[in-house]
Amino acid sequence: MDTRISTFLSLCSTLNYRKTAEEVHLSQPAVTKQIQSLEQEYNTNLFDYKGRSLSLSEDGMLFKRFAESQRYNEQELKSELASKPLFTLRLGATKSIGDSVLDAYLTSYLKQENRNISLLVENTTVLLARLEAAQLDFIVLEGVFPKKHYAYRLLRREAFVGICAKDHRFAGKSVPVHWLQGQNLITREPGSGTRNIFEQELHSQGYDLSLFSRVTEISSFQPLKKLVSSGLGISFVYQSVAKSDPELAQFSLSQMVTEHEFNIVWLKNTAASRYVDAFFGFESPDI
DSSP: OOHHHHHHHHHHHHHHHHHHEEEEEEEOOOOHHHHHHHHHHSSSSEEEEEEEEEEHHHHHHHHHHHHHHHHHHHHHHHHHHHHSSSSSEEEOOOHHHHTTTTTHHHHHHHTOOOOOOOEEOOHHHHHHHHHHHHHHHHHESSSOOGGGSEEEEEEEEEEEEEEEEETTTTTTTOOOOOGGGGGGEEEEEOHHHHHHHHHHHHHHHHHOOOSSSEEEEEESSHHHHHHHHHHHHHHEEEEHHTTOOOTTEEETTSSSEEEEEEEEETTTTTTTTTHHHHHSSSTSSOO
16 A cells, blocks of 8 residues: 555544654654645645644545545455465444344354454444454444445344333333433443434433433443343343343333434445455345
8 A cells, every 4th residue: 555545544543743753653754745745646635734733624534534445455455365264354343233133143154164253342433443444344333323434234223222120110111201300320331322322312302411310331231231120220222132131121212213223334445345245145144
């Protein structure tokens, strides 16, 4: 890959010429010269200065997406030329999906001896960053992401529900949003798809997390479900997560959108779609 592209992607990450120079082992004037060379070649400004802060221009953001695809494609070419007999598929999934949705697909894929898998289960923000860095072939996300920036395919739609202890007054009911006032909320960390979706639903009704008397952040579903079943708070999760614990009761919010998308996401202008087809193809089992 053109070294100027590598330098450009580093600068996109650091937004600092000195840090980029250290990262790519060049002098700072050399980094500046490479960026200027790209801007002259493509007749555009890739970065803007606002005061002393560096930021990507609109054309720079478009250029970044193509540069990320080029970096991924180069890695694919090197892998093909190496002709390694055992191929490792690098995929990522948000925790709702990784913990309860992919089991059958993983089993089917690994039945072929020439295939291997590296699965990263993380929140949406981390997964998108890893995808853009060409560290993952594709990811599977719940909820909202900037669709215009990526290639994607709908995997399925899933109900989004409230969970509580079995003896909670919400159990088995549909309740209005204002009934949440004074409840303890147990939720995932900022950046997770589950958290983002719930906050967007609250905002659409004119509320935010200040509605709750206490907000406890838990990054893993296992302790989150345990705290909820113990009566220490309520939470909102996908139904596949709710159904995985018989100690939980479910409820719904009368004004909440009941279903959200699970999408398979990869970089545009890359051959990663063939890995999506291989993993979720017609030979994959239904879930």
